[in-house]
Amino acid sequence: MAEHNVCVELVRERQKCTFEVQELIHLIDGGITATEERREVENVVCTDPRIKDVVPEEYLSHKERYENAIRKNCILQEILKKYTEKRTWDNFRPSNKYRISSGVVKDISPFMLHTGMFIPTLVNQSDDEQKAKWVPKAMSMEIIGTYAQTELGHGSFIRGLETTATYDPNTEEFVLNTPNLTSYKWWPGGLAHTANHCIVVAQLYSKGQHYGVHPFFVQIRDIETHVPLPGIKVGEIGPKLGFQTANNGFLGFENFRIPRRNMLMKNAQVLKDGTYIKSKNDKLTYGTMVFVRVIILFDLAFELSRAATIAVRYSAVRHQSQLKANEPELQIIDYVTQQHKLFIGVSTSHVFRVVGLWLWNTYVKVNADIGKGNMDQLPELHALACCLKAVCSRDAAARVEEFRLACGGHGFMTSSNLPIINGIVSASITYEGEFSVLMLQTARFLMKAWNGVLARKTLTPTVSYLSKFSNSDRVQWANTTAGIISGFQAAAAGKTKEAYAAIQSYLKPGTDYEDAWNSASVQLVSASEAHCRAILCEISWSEMQRLSKTVSPNLGKVLLELAELYLTYWSLEKRGDLLMYTTISTADIAKLQARYEELLALIRPNAVGIVDGFDIRDEILNSTLGAYDGRVYERLMEEAKKSPLNAEPVNESFHKYIKPLMLKAKL
């Protein structure tokens, strides 16, 4: 971007920056080569003239919008092939390269489920022979798939799914059926008109026995004509709050037959005669969900970085109100309340990225152990992935909404892109495991851990802190980062203990454990949240400290300020918990507040530099308010002019309706 086109405010902001933005970019990407590779792909895609929309997406009809998304995503796949052909799924590492999708369509790609769930399920749940047959076809997009689990009647409760797969040993086939309305598959992305295959999660029956839910590889459309195969009823579920171009669909089966070997057989198998071979652990069927819950953290970090870039740049450009009489109007970023809205979101993006990488490394290690037959770490991984996915998605949605509010009226414009990002992030609170449902899964793990505390057993690493805080004394508070982390752990331990006690108190004679659990569930969710906050604080602080030592002192200082801001913000938000479970005093809280305000002031001069460090191209930001040059007002007007209503000075509705109304009023 030529600096002479950049508005004066952003030029000044960039001059103020105390660190090398390029260094931050490389740190986020994971190295200079990674930045170069990402930029190369982004450049090829974003400068392809076929990708540019003449009419903005939001003015298209629902149908046109989908067709446009498909057209452009096919071009993207063609381009990406060149950059991914040397990769195999096995050497896949979460990479920023995939954020390019936002530069192609503003909303969600209809192929997201193909890449995000169909391929991972084939890779992780097929046996070697199945993998060799299906994965290359899926990777090259010779076949296009999705992940069809949720039904009209059941999403959270997977054991309640109603689609059946009944084995017929005479033909060595499974017969798939949708026995009633509530058993229609409902929601899968790309299912409606994009995918020709899917993973179907169905209740398995063989030799008259029921064996629970299992994944099946199912072709639903003819490869040549794309017509649904006989016995398949498929369609789209309609417009939603967001995800307009995701092509979410419904699917029903009527005595639809698939070969025996189309059951994914890495974990459990059905032999030719119908004999069922059990999996080593029946929760391995849920493996794709664990994978996606892990990678969602990267997606949330990315979406937050987009929203942060938009809101921070806009706040530097926008002037409003006078702080002092006869002085120029302030840049809104100089109002401390505005910094309070903005900087925690910026910091949270960094926290999610580093905690996401830590979680990813844990996932890779546990998966390798599972491969060797060792399932010991699976419950802990599941508990971690559940609470982190749940809390981070909810936090991300709150932060994006705050960024939108920070942009005032213009943040309400679709052209700001904040409403679309809002829709994308809000959906993640529900999909891949609804918030409360996942929090209660982590609570199950915490209750078991508390049993371990009471039995003086050695706990697994992420809950080992519970033993330290098992007595009733309030923990000694220290106004340091270590003190804050210890305070969060004390709060988590205290809440875990109370939730445990609440269950016991509800367990009167004649009360089932499940009812007592339900009665205590608000406290259980609260304990899970506290546990998750303790992890977010501990891991982000240790990771940011580690990273700060790998970069120049100037950048290191900024990283530590962002990490400390996160800890301080949450200490103040959760001061009630800290007052309950630590010896923190009102004077300590006042000190925390003062430090928080100090951190806002320290971050302020670098704010634009920090979001520049996310290195998000204008085509990927898709925002009138957030572009690199800060020409906010020109862009808002340019975009407004694209409204089809502005194509004619008088709309025909005037003559048809308004004029007759006015005439009637005269009579």
Ligand SMILES: CCCCCCCC/C=C\CCCCCCCCCCC/C=C/C(=O)SCCNC(=O)CCNC(=O)[C@H](O)C(C)(C)COP(=O)(O)OP(=O)(O)OC[C@H]1O[C@@H](n2cnc3c(N)ncnc32)[C@H](O)[C@@H]1OP(=O)(O)O
């Ligand atoms: C080579 C080139 C490379 C290119 C690669 C590019 C890759 C691109 C990558 C990234 C792109 C970026 C994309 C990022 C975002 C992707 C998003 C995509 C998804 C978006 C669309 C959404 C899809 C969906 O929503 S799919 C449907 C998801 N559904 C759910 O999540 C349902 C939630 N419900 C459940 O999980 C379960 O029903 C339950 C856990 C709530 C309860 O299960 P149940 O069987 O009833 O269990 P329960 O009796 O309560 O407990 C039994 C015990 O089992 C334990 N347990 C439960 N689940 C698990 C598990 N998963 N693992 C381990 N253990 C589990 C549970 O704790 C209990 O244990 P206990 O000991 O008895 O306490």
Ligand SMILES: Cc1cc2nc3c(=O)[nH]c(=O)nc-3n(C[C@H](O)[C@H](O)[C@H](O)COP(=O)(O)OP(=O)(O)OC[C@H]3O[C@@H](n4cnc5c(N)ncnc54)[C@H](O)[C@@H]3O)c2cc1C
């Ligand atoms: C945008 C989007 C994309 C999606 N994509 C896919 C996809 O590609 N493939 C797919 O298979 N699915 C997909 N889904 C479905 C998604 O996984 C489910 O919507 C999700 O798992 C929640 O299930 P549900 O809708 O049945 O909600 P419900 O389970 O009905 O939840 C409704 C309410 O009941 C509460 N509740 C439910 N059970 C419990 C419990 N045990 N304890 C306490 N409270 C409970 C919940 O907390 C919630 O408040 C998608 C959903 C969305 C929104």
